[in-house]
Amino acid sequence: MTLASLNLVAALPEIWLLCATSAILLIDLFLKDEQRDITYALSLLALVGAAVFTIEGYSAAPRAAFSGMFVADAMSDVLKVGMYAAVGLMLAYSRSYAADRQIYKGELFTLSLFALLGMMVMASATNLLTLYVGLELLSLSLYALVALPRDNKVATEAAMKYFVLGALASGMLLYGMSMIYGATGSLNVHEIAQKVASGSANATLLVFGLVFIVTGIGFKLGNVPFHMWVPDVYQGSPTAVTLLIGSAPKLAAFAFVIRLLVQALPSLQAQWQGMLIVLAVLSIGIGNVVAIAQTNLKRMLAYSTISHMGFLLLGILSGSLQGYSASMFYAIVYALMSVAGFGVVLLMSRQGFEAERLADLKGLAQRSPWFAWMMLFVMFSMAGIPVFSGFFAKLAVIQAVVADDKLIWLAVVAVLFSLVGAFYYLRVVKLMFMDEPLDASPIAVKFDMRVLLSINCLAILVLGLMPQSLLKLCYESVKTSLGML
Amino acid sequence: MSEHLLSLAIWVPIVAGLIVLATGGDRNAGVARVLALIGAVLGFLVTIPLYTSFAPLHGGAQFEEMRAWIPAFNINYHLGVDGLSMFFVILNAFTTLLVVVAGWEVIQERVAQYMAAFLIMSGLINGAFSSMDAMLFYVFFEAMLIPLYLIVGVWGGQNRVYAAIKLFLYTLMGSLLLLVAFIYLFFKTGHSFEIADFQRIALPLSVQGLLMVAFFFAFAVKVPMFPVHTWLPDAHVEAPTGGSMVLAAITLKLGAYGFLRFALPIAPDAARQYGWIIILLSLIAVVYIGLVALVQTDMKKLVAYSSISHMGFVTLGFYMLVDGAPTTYGVEGALVQMISHGFVSAAMFFCIGVMYDRVHSRKIADYGGVANTMPKFAAFALLFAMANSGLPATSGFVGEFMVIVGAVQVNFWYAALAATTLVFGASYTLWMYKRVIFGEVANSHVAELKDINLREFAVLAVLAVAVLGMGLYPEAFTSKMHTSVDTLISQVKQSKLP
Secondary structure (H helix, E strand, C coil): CCHHHHCHHHHHHHHHHHHHHHHHHHHHHCCCHHHHHHHHHHHHHHHHHHHHHHHHCCCCCCEEEHHHCEEECHHHHHHHHHHHHHHHHHHHHCHHHHHHCCCCCHHHHHHHHHHHHHHHHHHHECEHHHHHHHHHHHHHHHHHHHCCCCCCHHHHHHHHHHHHHHHHHHHHHHHHHHHHHHHHCCCEHHHHHHHHHHCCCCHHHHHHHHHHHHHHHHHHHCCCCCCCHHHHHHHHCCHHHHHHHHCHHHHHHHHHHHHHHHHHCHHHHHHHHHHHHHHHHHHHHHHHHHHHCCCEHHHHHHHHHHHHHHHHHHHHHCCCHHHHHHHHHHHHHHHHHHHHHHHHHHHHCECCECCCEHHHHCCHHHHCHHHHHHHHHHHHHHHCCCCCHHHHHHHHHHHHHHCCHHHHHHHHHHHHHHHHHHHHHHHHHHHHHHCCCCCCCCCCCCHHHHHHHHHHHHHHHHHHHCCHHHHHHHHHHHHHHHCCC | CHHHHHHHHHHHHHHHHHHHHHCCCHHHHHHHHHHHHHHHHHHHHCCHHHHHCCCCCCCCCEEEEEEEEEHHHCEEEEEEECCCCHHHHHHHHHHHHHHHHHCCCCCCCCHHHHHHHHHHHHHHHHHHHHECEHHHHHHHHHHCHHHHHHHHHHHCCCCHHHHHHHHHHHHHHHHHHHHHHHHHHHHHCCCCCEHHHHHHCCCCHHHHHHHHHHHHHHHHHHCCCCCCCCHHHHHHHHCCHHHHHHHHHHHHHHHHHHHHHHHHHHCHHHHHHHHHHHHHHHHHHHHHHHHHHHCCCEHHHHHHHHHHHHHHHHHHHHHHHHHCCCCCHHHHHHHHHHHHHHHHHHHHHHHHHHHHHHHCCCEHHHCCCHHHHCHHHHHHHHHHHHHHHCCCCCHHHHHHHHHHHHHHHHCHHHHHHHHHHHHHHHHHHHHHHHHHHCCCCCCHHHHCCCCCCHHHHHHHHHHHHHHHHHHHCCHHHHHHHHHHHHHHHHHHHCCCCC
């Protein structure tokens, strides 16, 4: 292996982040608790550095590294920038929350950054092994993050559940990958695609492998019927970690699905389309219906995530370039909404009080009108009401589905369940605007968080008024990355 | 200038609403009211040239404005009005002005948000009426639900939350199917959301039938038609006076307009095939809902049912077209009825609001003898009650008469059933009027009533002029819609089967 085939430049953002995180890990050892803001600043610096490398290195043509195990292409670059933003916002939002709960420690930062590194590897992996390594780096970091408040029973239980089910899912995925390897003799996604297309691979083995891979994907995305961990983990984790789990990893998961199904197994589209239809319909249906029964805001948002991940699959299963870019747009918009939604939950929490019951939102419009309006944006956007960006995300995936005459029924099912979904989003708005507050004290918010959350929520509106540039970016990047010209 | 008129009609109220919102809490309520009034007046003024410079002999869209909005979906910011939609833009701006005045001192809590919600909604509704692009229409059509939901839910009566959520979900249910229908048509037209392209393409009957179902749910819920009308009485009863006025005067018209703009011209063959169902439902609305109105004990509910019954006339007028109506009376009568109902229902709800502000009851039984203490009010109320019953020389008569004339030409029984409204309408309206206004002073509340003040007088007087003006000289309205109606009819008469 020559240095040229390593092509380390393509992986510069990852290399930088690895070095920076390791350095932060070391520096933090010498810091006292009250100096933790230094770690915070360094972490943000690491993110900014990674963003600079990614944007500087951006070019439409894919740049392979590590002899084809890794690729930096337009799609992964766009997704990575989204991940930096999500992780950066998470760190900023959770500062006072974490400090109040004795988890404002070096681990929070280094584990978040390692999780980010895992996501970046997932987004760029073109080899089943790299994909798996990225996924495990992400998952292991997240397991530990969930258990960060180690004296907290709920959090420990959530971490345990997450770990056991996550390990099971990883096992499924590996098993599937091994079958694919057995059938094609390769781990590289492009070589797998060629072998499958040539028809020389054992079809039975391939389809078996595919079933396990789709199962693994279902677990990781949290699609019904593999969704059981989602509500418990969302509820049990410290809200700062829930925010992380609910945002950036969805971007990585999107890339993961694209790499595995669209890039490696395009010839099996007829098979995986059927499986994804089942996952999507069940997720949209059960996610939306069960969310209605929740009284815990984090749990409700967990079920809402499940339904959104169903919508995300709609674009992918349509099997068209339009559909893939629609899903990518959906993932980005969803991450933006999710960060904002959990951001409001973080904002309302204070020392010794988790604002995670729906009832805690009561009368927010009187306590803090500005944030009530911001949350209203998030809720209507998640419900898919124009003119918020969530509407255009839904429009894009539904359009991709309707393009196929045989799948129009799927679009009708999806929109009818999103009607069911509208109810619980409306209920949040009702609680904020139409109910009297339980506790009339105004909400104390740090200035940086106030500004960032406002920008975050206004972005949801602005992206709805002017979605063209992001839509175009998604379309172009998916097109060049998949080599469909 | 004229190509930006519609943009102004949309954005002036929205921007004004945002400015009002920025005044913040109730400390600045006075400023918020004045700004809202200025915004509403400006919003109304910019719509007047739509009438004065409207070319009546031009059948297509006028005042067009076109620019690309989201090229990725080929969605254009394409505005334009024809004789079918122009009046509703003006009516909407007019109603918004009245609503701002009507809520002047009645609303004391969160004034800025109240006024802003109405102004923003007004802009969004104008957008829906003037969209020439189906997805743009959809965006406005849906987005207006957000302010409406807040208006009913925040400033409404006791059971306001239930009513607000019901209203939202009912209307959302309809429009989601509309979304799928639009996207389907987008692919059939070769990637265009232009309404004109939708109207042009040939479609097999089975597809037209499904599209008609989607359109029916979207627009019948909004109209509302029997049997999807049940949200309206709840919403009206709980909404604040201004909310009821806008709901009855404008948003219901959006549903009827949808039938005219989408359902009829896009699926004319399905309309011929299944139009009898709509006619049947319309007649049920006229007769059955008329009877339901008769037994109401709550004034707002009574007027709400009366609205449903009157809107039955509108859909009847439209769909007689497909039953081989030889003249334009049906459609034009229905359009006139829509405008007239805009004035009359707004006036009726305002009258109820005037009494409610003083007595805090909507029950008919809590009143009696109001004429003794509020003579000026009683005189106005009589005029509007007569208009609601369709008395000649009021606007209410013109539309009903034209629709009935149209119905006689199609089928005698349609006309006979439709004409029962003249009896039922007069019964429920005048009987309510008698019980509330005439007779002995019923209780101490009524005895203490003060007659209307200048603000209320102004609102009622303006509406009275509109009702009488339209009743005496309907030509001012019909002359501008005639060519567009002819164009529509020729479109509907052509078969679109491939």
